[in-house]
Amino acid sequence: MPTDLKSGDAVPELRVTPDKYLPHRYAGASGDFNPIHIDPEFARQVGLPGNILHGLWMMAQVARANAQLADGDPRSLKRLSVQFRGMGFPEQELVVSGTVKEADGDRVLVDTVAAQGENRVIRNAEAVVHVP
Amino acid sequence: MAVKTEGIGKQWDPATYEVGAEKIREFANAIGASNPVHLDHEAAKAAGFHDLVAPPMFCVVYSARAMGPAILDPEIGMNLAAMLHGSQEFEWEEPVCDGDVISTTASCLEIYEKDGKGFYVFETISTNQDGEQTVKGTWTNIVRGV
Numbered sequence: 001m002p003t004d005l006k007s008g009d010a011v012p013e014l015r016v017t018p019d020k021y022l023p024h025r026y027a028g029a030s031g032d033f034n035p036i037h038i039d040p041e042f043a044r045q046v047g048l049p050g051n052i053l054h055g056l057w058m059m060a061q062v063a064r065a066n067a068q069l070a071d072g073d074p075r076s077l078k079r080l081s082v083q084f085r086g087m088g089f090p091e092q093e094l095v096v097s098g099t100v101k102e103a104d105g106d107r108v109l110v111d112t113v114a115a116q117g118e119n120r121v122i123r124n125a126e127a128v129v130h131v132p
Numbered sequence: 133m134a135v136k137t138e139g140i141g142k143q144w145d146p147a148t149y150e151v152g153a154e155k156i157r158e159f160a161n162a163i164g165a166s167n168p169v170h171l172d173h174e175a176a177k178a179a180g181f182h183d184l185v186a187p188p189m190f191c192v193v194y195s196a197r198a199m200g201p202a203i204l205d206p207e208i209g210m211n212l213a214a215m216l217h218g219s220q221e222f223e224w225e226e227p228v229c230d231g232d233v234i235s236t237t238a239s240c241l242e243i244y245e246k247d248g249k250g251f252y253v254f255e256t257i258s259t260n261q262d263g264e265q266t267v268k269g270t271w272t273n274i275v276r277g278v
Contacts, residue, residue, distance in 0.1 A: 016164055022162070025161075025162045026162045026163070028158070028162075029155075029158045029159040029161070029162035029163075029193070030159070030162070030192055030193055030196070031193060031196055032192075032196070046213075055217045055220070056189065056192050056217075056220070057162070057163060059189065059220060060163040060165075060187070060189040061163070061164070063187070063188055063189050064163065064164065064165060064187075067188070071167075072165070072166070072167040073167075073169075073179075074167070074169065074170070074185050074186070074187055074188055074227055075227055077188045077224060078223065078224055079221070079222065079223045079224070080188075080221065080222055081219065081220070081221035081222075081270075082219060082220055082221075083218065083219040084216070084217050084218060084219065084220070
C-alpha cells in the first residue's frame with residue numbers, strides 16, 4: 001500500500017541529550033575508543049574544546065529519527081548517507097529534524113539535519129525509508 | 133606532499149564477526165533504540181526475525197573490524213592524527229540477528245587530493261552465513277594538510 005506521506009511533510013522530531021558518560025558507553029558498544037571522544041584532557045591537547053561525540057552515534061540518531069516513520073522497524077531503513085560537518089558535544093541537546101523530499105509508493109526519501117543549537121553537526125543527510 | 137594513490141583498488145582479507153545478544157542489547161541501549169525487537173528474543177521472533185535483531189547502525193560494529201587494517205595500511209599511508217570522518221553511507225539489505233556470522237570485505241575505492249586535503253574512500257561489503265548481503269558501507273575519511 002502506498003504511504004500517505006508526501007513531499008514537504010515533516011518527520012517527527014527527535015530530541016536527545018547525551019549525558020556526560022554517553023561517549024564512554026558508546027565507545028564500549030561500538031569499539032571506537034579514540035581518546036578525542038572519551039578523554040576531555042586529551043581532546044583539549046589536540047585543540048578541541050573538549051571531548052566530542054562519536055559521529056557515528058550522531059548518525060545513529062539520524063537513523064532512529066527516520067525509522068520512526070515505520071514505528072522503529074529495523075527493516076525500514078534502506079539507505080542513509082550523512083556528511084559530518086561539525087563537532088557534537090555531550091550534555092547538549094541534539095535535535096534531529098527531517099523533511100520528506102520524495103514519496104514513491106512505499107519508499108520515502110527524507111532530508112535530515114542534526115543540530116545542537118545553531119551548530120548543525122550533520123547536514124545533507126539523505127535517508128531512504130520503506131514505509132509500509 | 134601529495135597523496136599516495138597506489139592503494140586504489142586494494143582489497144583486504146575478509147573479517148568475521150559473530151553476532152551475540154548482549155552486544156546487540158548494549159549497542160541498542162547506547163544509541164537509544166528502544167524497540168523491543170532489539171532487546172527481547174520473543175518480541176523479535178513475533179516480529180518475524182529468527183532471533184534478537186540488531187539496529188541498522190550495528191553495522192558499524194561488525195564492519196569496523198574490516199576497516200581497521202585498511203585505515204592502518206602503510207600502502208594507503210593515511211596520517212591518522214590529522215584524520216576526520218568526512219561522510220558515511222550505508223545501504224542495508226538482510227537484517228542482522230543474534231547468532232549470525234558476518235563476513236566483511238573492505239576495499240579502497242578512491243584516493244584524491246582537493247584543497248590541500250586528502251580524501252580516502254573505502255567500501256565495505258558484509259554478508260551473512262547464508263551468503264546474503266547485509267550492508268554496503270561507503271566510508272570517506274579526510275586528512276588535513278597532505
